[in-house]
Amino acid sequence: MVIVGAGFGGLQAAKALGKARNVRVTVVDRYNHHLFQPLLYQVATSVLNTADISAPIRSILHARNTEVLLAEAKSVDVHRKVLVVEGGEIPYDSLVVATGASHSYFKHPEWAQVAPGLKTLDDAVRIRERILTAFEAAEREPDPVRQRQWMTFVIIGAGPTGVELAGALSYMTRHGLRRDFRHIDTREARVILLEGLPRVLNAYPEELSEEAKLDLEELHVDVRTGAMVTEIDDEGVTVGDEHIATKTVLWGAGVAASPLVRSLGVPLDRAGRVRVTPLLTAPGLPDVYVIGDVAAVEQQGKPVPGIAPAAMQMGRHVAKTVLCRLAGKPPRAFRYHDKGSFAVIGRGFAVGVLYDKWRMKGLPAWLVWAGVHIAYLIGYRNRLFVMLNWGYTFITRGGRNMRLITSNVAKRMPVLAASRQVPGLPPPPVRPELPTASRPAPVH
């Protein structure tokens, strides 16, 4: 049994099979850690550490029958039954493809450079750095037009990631960062959330989309629905006739399944996902399971959403199917149990639907969201540290958070204002060594 991808789906399959005596499992991933993607935006907005939302795959999968391999999967050769990885091949008897999805740039791959998406820990650290660097640059920038450009943030795509990122970023500009600067007022930063569809959180009931929009606006996010982006470059974003001048564009739109499934030679849907059988296998390939964001599953005419609980259910189901087959029992068709989904808007409020029935908003929704996320984190350590960091952030309103710029961005800062290059106002130096003002008086 070879499992490619140790996300929510792959990890559940591996864990469930780790107990089986008659199966050997090899888990292949190009990273050494499992990542709790739903909280990645909190690394990007300086609330959590990278290690709080991740765990080394090897430390999770300690079962004797399980082996972990750090390798980049390149293709599947279904005829020879091998998984081709960078630098070698791994034969399989049965294969689980759980390689997930990335964002889709809608035929504009060149936008990926200027408008990074949020999928890996490195992405999150780089986005965090980009946001913080924008404020540092604004603080130095003498030209008010360019200063405003540095202080404008555009987020494209108002799915859960975009909504959560916009809310957290806007909160940060109004609270955590507020006292840090002298030449800018971070509360004047603009966070613009662009969505091509008519409403935010399109997968949610309309009433909750409306609520989310109002909540975001209360957090001073400029929400624009039905906004089609036509151009993005280093200087801004074009939406219809309007050009929004910005130095920071973040991407949270579209879904493009991992390209690995293309090599399976089976029909794919528009997002590049495999339309799987009820046993979650690829059509015509009974030994190749496809789960999580890379699988298109329909149930009662509705698509199963691309969220962590769905992937986990699929992972566990594959493990059951494999064990049934080994035991000679007939396997059962996959059935998705919709436990719900939630999106956080801001400090202590969220929207969501529980068990496909109860619509929730505000603090109750946030409490459910928080409880579920804590519960699904891997390990007690991460649970404890996430709770502590949330508690700290909540109490201090984003006080001294993980606002780190670790790479040397100082070389790329705007030229210093000429006005700052003249020593400030009196008192003039009495003796040369007297310490007096060397720059304009602080604004605040």
Add this chain to the structure above:
Amino acid sequence: MVIVGAGFGGLQAAKALGKARNVRVTVVDRYNHHLFQPLLYQVATSVLNTADISAPIRSILHARNTEVLLAEAKSVDVHRKVLVVEGGEIPYDSLVVATGASHSYFKHPEWAQVAPGLKTLDDAVRIRERILTAFEAAEREPDPVRQRQWMTFVIIGAGPTGVELAGALSYMTRHGLRRDFRHIDTREARVILLEGLPRVLNAYPEELSEEAKLDLEELHVDVRTGAMVTEIDDEGVTVGDEHIATKTVLWGAGVAASPLVRSLGVPLDRAGRVRVTPLLTAPGLPDVYVIGDVAAVEQQGKPVPGIAPAAMQMGRHVAKTVLCRLAGKPPRAFRYHDKGSFAVIGRGFAVGVLYDKWRMKGLPAWLVWAGVHIAYLIGYRNRLFVMLNWGYTFITRGGRNMRLITSNVAKRMPVLAASRQVPGLPPPPVRPELPTASRPAPVH
């Protein structure tokens, strides 16, 4: 007042002057955070998070008279009295140079590429990644000679950084990592500590050097003193006649003061430091203070060591001098109070000297070390989180730590062993979709 560098010295000067009404302070640093360097090796060895040992400078220096500027200092023009930074100039009435030191590669600058030093958060994250990647590569490596090369780690320089890094790394190979791999036994990893001088921790009393060496050897560190490195490249290190095959060389030797002081035009010592006056000013430049690792201070014929407490004392002393001068009082000469220094060897043991009198070792020394380090961390948040992480690491013996490789190293892995490319031993597949072994049976 312009302060360049927000390390231990610069920060103390800025904090002390933050209370003064008649001074305006500008703090210039090329990073946005203050870094608690003494614990940096714990980020490199997966014990602590980057944010646990750092804090944004802006969030520390909130005083109304203080301004923080992210900028790379390039030189000082003492005639025009300006600090030249990338993209501008900052005039000063008085200047504090507190830009610290980096490692010296002893006329071999090309070694910096293959043998990185540990000075910034980015260095620590990259070294962590390098160490973990070496084990991933060893796990994949079919050739036993190259496998052994991947599992050999050489640390050059047995000052506190080298000793602490060697101890922590060796501990990690024997505990935290032990159960993670199938094709290698991480306990067979070799950690070699090379020192050119006749003993480790040369600044400590001889008795403690001896103790440290014994403790390191108990942790299976191969300690070699009087070892002169003549060559380092991608494949190993040459020491005299011996070539040590290794893929991971870490550098902790030598001290080279920040090159900024060269532009002051004053005489420097061999390490590039300014021999300062008793008021900690550069000779002939009464308005330029030089403190911390960039200053060479002698007291009763002994050099003041390049450690955090010394830099902090100098920072506070400069603030006092400035305030004395402003008040028209005569400033007093700097006097270093030796409170002691400690180096950790392993889990619960250290060596050190307290108040230049009491020599300590073992657990008592570790407890003093831990208490002092917690106390000197910036802010309650970092103190709490460092304590929690230490507690966790202590109890679990390095259990599931921050062992993250965040960049995509999978592309650079060794070619997979041919033996792994053949499906493993029985049971052979009964039906094609049956999950059976696809790789050799686990070794453990």
